[in-house]
Amino acid sequence: MTIHNLSKTNSILNHFLHQIRDEDIQKDRMKFRRNIERIGEVLSYEMSKSLDFETRDFKTSLSPATFDEVSENIVICSILRAGIPLHNGVLNYFDEADSAFVSAFRKESSASEVDFEIVVEYLSTPSLEGKTLVLVDPMLATGLSMLNVLKALEKIGQPKSIHIMSVIGAQPGVSLIKNYLPASAHLWIGEIDGELNEKGYIIPGLGDAGDLAYGKKL
Template sequence: MQIHNLSENNSILNQFIAELRDVSIQKDRMRFRRNIERIGEILGYEMSKSLTYETKSITTPLDTIESYLPKNDVVLCSVLRAGVPLHNGLLNYFDQAENAFISAYRHHLENPETFEIVVEYLACPDLTGKTLILADPMLATGQSLVATYKALQPFGTPKDIHIMAVIGAEAGVDYLKNNLPNDATLWIAAIDKTLNSKGYIVPGLGDAGDLAFGEKLQH
């Protein structure tokens, strides 16, 4: 798997990541969602450089010009609910894309430090020959993204697969390497070194879904 860690080079992306992590700033849910959306836009822009382009003639009010435009059929798939702001950022740039949504969450067993990934909802177009973008802001253990990929397999084989994440842990990145196709590509804003005993990224930023949309009821 090819990995593009955007934090390896300094850019305005650093500001958005810092605000996501800052406990005083992340209390503003609107700003938290917008920062994830902006990071999605940056990830999408960088990923767009890897697409296939074709020449098209564009007519202006004064003349015609040849433009190089992407020809990939893109499908954006987000893991609910935390993936929604990231999805919106990507959709701002890939506005002609088809869309898919999946719910993949941690179901904790008797031991609170153990869990399984449960998929309950899935809506997806045909993926055959298309460019699939899987969006999930937090790449902790990597199990949710792998479960998502497996759940999508009945919808066809995509031409290529791109993973979009805001913050990940090294263990999660390694898990994707071992469980996704070798030609998949990861685009990520920052990679942290540690997972704690409950599988959360440290230093990370907390629960992205709760910070974006409010705390969920446990059942």
């Protein structure tokens, strides 16, 4: 798997990353969601450079002309619920793509929340056979949610290519996904932090992306 860590190059993306991490700024839910969406747009633009294009003809008001159009059939799959703002950002750029949705949540096995399993409960997707799968989840922490979702999607068809898209990841989760996916896969990510805490949350990370976007859950 090729890893594209966009924070390694200075760009406006780093401004958006700061705003979603800053505990004062992130209290504005609308701004938090919009920044996640904008990060999805930046990641999509960078990912588009790796896709296949096909030259097509069209007419302007003055003369015939040509343009290069993405020739891949894209399916954007987001992990609910935190993945929705990122999904919207990707869909803003690949507006003719199909969409898929999957729920994956932590099922705690102890009161300490240290021991947990990832449960995939809901899946709505078109066929992935021969498609370009873009799997989006803002936080790539332990990598277990992403791994279980990838395994669930294997029943839906064999994609032509796989792109993982995340806002912030931790090195353990990135390593887990890299070891699972083929060398031809790509990870497009805003920034990679070094570690996880005892509960499996990214440090420094930003907290619970789903709660910050939509409010705390029971």
